[in-house]
Each structure stands twice: as C-alpha cells, then as structure tokens.
Amino acid sequence: xxxxxxxxxxxxxxxxxxxxxxxxxxxxxxxxxxxxxxxxxxxxxxxxxxxxxxxxxxxxxxxxxxxxxxxxxxxxxxxxxxxxxxxxxxxxxxxxxxxxxxxxxxxxxxxxxxxxxxxxxxxxxxxxxxxxxxxxxxxxxxxxxxxxxxxxxxxxxxxxxxxxxxxxxxxxxxxxxxxxxxxxxxxxxxxxxxxxxxxxxxxxxxxxxxxxxxxxxxxxxxxxxxxxxxxxxxxxxxxxxxxxxxxxxxxxxxxxxxxxxxxxxxxxxxxx
Amino acid sequence: xxxxxxxxxxxxxxxxxxxxxxxxxxxxxxxxxxxxxxxxxxxxxxxxxxxxxxxxxxxxxxxxxxxxxxxxxxxxxxxxxxxxxxxxxxxxxxxxxxxxxxxxxxxxxxxxxxxxxxxxxxxxxxxxxxxxxxxxxxxxxxxxxxxxxxxxxxxxxxxxxxxxxxxxxxxxxxxxxxxxxxxxxxxxxxxxxxxxxxxxxxxxxxxxxxxxxxxxxxxxxxxxxxxxxxxxxxxxxxxxxxxxxxxxxxxxxxxxxxxxxxxxxxxxxxxx
Numbered sequence: 001x002x003x004x005x006x007x008x009x010x011x012x013x014x015x016x017x018x019x020x021x022x023x024x025x026x027x028x029x030x031x032x033x034x035x036x037x038x039x040x041x042x043x044x045x046x047x048x049x050x051x052x053x054x055x056x057x058x059x060x061x062x063x064x065x066x067x068x069x070x071x072x073x074x075x076x077x078x079x080x081x082x083x084x085x086x087x088x089x090x091x092x093x094x095x096x097x098x099x100x101x102x103x104x105x106x107x108x109x110x111x112x113x114x115x116x117x118x119x120x121x122x123x124x125x126x127x128x129x130x131x132x133x134x135x136x137x138x139x140x141x142x143x144x145x146x147x148x149x150x151x152x153x154x155x156x157x158x159x160x161x162x163x164x165x166x167x168x169x170x171x172x173x174x175x176x177x178x179x180x181x182x183x184x185x186x187x188x189x190x191x192x193x194x195x196x197x198x199x200x201x202x203x204x205x206x207x208x209x210x211x212x213x214x215x216x217x218x219x220x221x222x223x224x225x226x227x228x229x230x231x232x233x234x235x236x237x238x239x240x241x242x243x244x245x246x247x248x249x250x251x252x253x254x255x256x257x258x259x260x261x262x263x264x265x266x267x268x269x270x271x272x
Numbered sequence: 273x274x275x276x277x278x279x280x281x282x283x284x285x286x287x288x289x290x291x292x293x294x295x296x297x298x299x300x301x302x303x304x305x306x307x308x309x310x311x312x313x314x315x316x317x318x319x320x321x322x323x324x325x326x327x328x329x330x331x332x333x334x335x336x337x338x339x340x341x342x343x344x345x346x347x348x349x350x351x352x353x354x355x356x357x358x359x360x361x362x363x364x365x366x367x368x369x370x371x372x373x374x375x376x377x378x379x380x381x382x383x384x385x386x387x388x389x390x391x392x393x394x395x396x397x398x399x400x401x402x403x404x405x406x407x408x409x410x411x412x413x414x415x416x417x418x419x420x421x422x423x424x425x426x427x428x429x430x431x432x433x434x435x436x437x438x439x440x441x442x443x444x445x446x447x448x449x450x451x452x453x454x455x456x457x458x459x460x461x462x463x464x465x466x467x468x469x470x471x472x473x474x475x476x477x478x479x480x481x482x483x484x485x486x487x488x489x490x491x492x493x494x495x496x497x498x499x500x501x502x503x504x505x506x507x508x509x510x511x512x513x514x515x516x517x518x519x520x521x522x523x524x525x526x527x528x529x530x531x532x533x534x535x536x537x538x539x540x541x542x543x544x
Contacts, residue, residue: 038318039312039318039322040311040312041317045313045425045523046310046311046520047520047521049520050311050519050520119523146422146425146426147419147422147423147426147433149422150418150419150421150422151419153317153418154418154419156440160436161419161433161436161437161440164432164433164436165433168428168433247322248318248319248321248322249319251317251391
C-alpha cells in the first residue's frame, strides 16, 4: 500500500524541477507530487525563520497528499528546515545538502571544495558543516552567486552575459581557493548553467574542476532510503506520473519545461 | 490633526526606498511609514491575483498605522492593485504608473516612448494604457528586464557585467522602437542603474534618450495631492522621520542604504 504512495518534493519555485528530473531518471516508476511555492519564491535571500515557516507549510501540504517521503529540493530550505521537519514529521525527509557534501568529498583529490549557492544557503554554513562532518580535513570555500537564478530563468545559459557573470563569481572564488578541484552546484537552478560553468571553471582555475550536482546525489540517496525502508514502488511496468502544484501560476508553464526537461502537464494552483 | 499623520509607503522589498528618497526630497517635513514585504519579495514575477492579495495585506497594515495617504512604491503592485485599493480604502492611494506616464508624455518629442520594468509590470500593459490615456498618439514599447533587480541588489551598478546586461535589453528594445527618445524606469530598482542606462541608451540608440524616473514623478504628484486635500504637514521647522517595517529581516540593513541614500535607522519586523 505505502509503496504505491508518491514521493513528495517541494521547492521555493520551479528550480526544484531539476530535482524531479534527477529523481525520475533514478526512480522512473515512482509517482511524484511536486509543490512549487511560486507565490513566495525565492527563499534564497530570506531569513532562516521565514524559510523554515514556509517549508513547514509546504511539507504539511505534501503530508496531506499522502506521500511516503518528503524531498526538500530547495537548498536554502534544506539548510534551514531539514532538522525542523525531521523532528516534526513521522515520514522520511531528505534534503540536498548532505548528499551533495558526500558526493563532493568522494570527488575531490586536493581536499579543496568549492560551493556555490544562494545567499541564504551560503550564509547558513550548511555545506561547510556537512562536508566537515564527512571529512574533517576538507577545506571548503562557499560563495553566493545571486545572478545565476535570474540568468537560468531568462534562459541565458551560455552566452556572453552568462559568461561574464560566471567569470566574475568564479574569479572571486579562485582568489580565495585557487586549488579547489570540486565545485558543488548548491542551488536547483545551477544545473542549467552546467556546460558554461564547466568551461569557465576550467578557464579560471587552469585545471579540471569536477562539478557536483546535489540534485543527482540526492536522487541516489532517495533510492537507497526507499529500498532500505521497503518503500520502493515495484510495479513491473509502471511509469510514475508527476502531479504539479504551485502557489502562484505566473510563470511555471513557460520556464518549467527547461528545468524538468519535458513538458509539465497539468498544474494545479493551491493556497498554503 | 490629520496633517501630522504619516505617509504610508509599501513595496515588495527594499526597492521602494528609492521612492522614499524621492518623497523625502520633495516633502522633507513629512513623516513616512515604510513597509517592505521582504518575506514575499519579489512581486515582479508573480500573478495579478497574488500581487493584489499581498498589496491588500500591506495597505491594511499601513491603515492600521494611521497614515493619511498610501503610496504604492512597487510598480507591479501599482499595476495590479491600485484600482482595488482605491475602491476599498477611504484614504488617497497613489501608484507610480500614472505619474510616470504623464512625465513620459511631457518629455517625448518623437512621440515614441519606451518602458522597462519587471515581467509583471510589462505584462499588465499598465504603462501602455496609462500613456494612451494621456496621449492617444504616443507609441509605447515595453520590455521586461528581469536581471536589473539582482544587479542593483548585488551593487553591480556600472561595470562590464551590468553594461553587457543593459546592452542586451536595450538592443532588443531598439530593434522594436529605434526612434524612442524617452525611457521610463518602471521599477523601483532601476534608478540605481541610471548613470549606466543613460550611457548605454545613448550608445545603443545613437541619439539622446531622456530617462524618466516614475518615483520622482510620483513624489511630485503626492505633494500636489496632499496640498489639494489640505494635508501637507506644516511645522515650520519639522524634519520628517522614517519608520521602517519589514516582513523578513534578511537583507534590508545591508542593501537598503544604497536605495535610500542614507542609513535606515531602526527596522521593525512584522507579520502581515
């Protein structure tokens, strides 16, 4: 019975659809209920208290939808609300930060890891703590890159403007940590900039830099956790559906497909 | 009695402090109560219904503070909520769009006017309608420039990245309307980019383009309206104070002074 329940995913907006994409690749049979809090997007520039409050609203909505697991797609919400939600809810709750931290430690050779994300995520220090918990000797340098989100939403993914912005941010990072060889994409929007960031990182650092996508790392952890709990959906030929809820319907239809990699189908407007 | 009451100003976030700055220049004796809805910022990418709902919350808070007039600093909120608030409230409510439209018509010689703003403001068609109401023969071309807000908040006001973004947006505008000679800054953040936009507009259009700041135009209208209603504060040597409320206290202290042109003083956190 519970195995047939959906995975609930919430995010501040459309960006979390990159997490849905990763989950669908790893867990194609699972049904997914997605909630994008587009009426209050973004979370990345807001305070811990406000983000925790919004996350609690979102998680409760998903619990009401009968999900078997909650995935916090938003890195800022993972930073500020994971512990709160785990303490309050009776079902498994996953965030993006610990999986991203583990993947980063596994990938580094120099032991120097860079993290890029929103202001909120970077200020929370969550990646720094999560990486230190996995490898106390790793050096972590985190920088906020607020322009990457609007660039991704404009669809300016690999052009002169996007390159100028990426150079500005990565040069600042290189000044602080010239030897880093792993860069964690600590925001749901950043995977769209991956080809550009790969190239600019190589140019700026002068050596290969491995990009770690926290969404992919988290999808792997979600699969392991569902298997461990006996909650993997096992229809031999099922194909999981995606049900999308938003708190405001302004833009998700236009930009969502870029994040999801396909069209979204029906989108339902709800108030939290 | 009422003349001593404050002017209430609300905005989606910190941007409206440019409007406070213009009001303070024109009406130095007036007390101002400012509410920045920083927990739900930005409004610019959200739907008419959501923006109207948030604006109603904000206006009611200001009414509760005993203000004598409400100024909607946010262009998106002016576009979506001015009529609603005027219908519901018993005190004068001013928006930025009609004053900006009047100033633009007064400034143009070619009769070709450009408007830049958020997605919400541009899609609302409000500037186009407001300008047509003043001069039915004016041609208006409006373009959304979503990256200008994060540029202003980063403080990247006049550098290579800001110039590349400005060129991209203004070239698109010039393709549609090569003869425009007035450009309305239809978003509270844009006055910070004014020196850059003046230069890039000249470069892209090849002739002088007059920049119209809706905030300045609106402050002038506010003064006229208060005088007409006998509500101008008349202490011979009073200097109006500014009281600042925000719905989330994440960043306003850091970036606010750039918008206001001075430090903010005490900031009080409220829930709407």
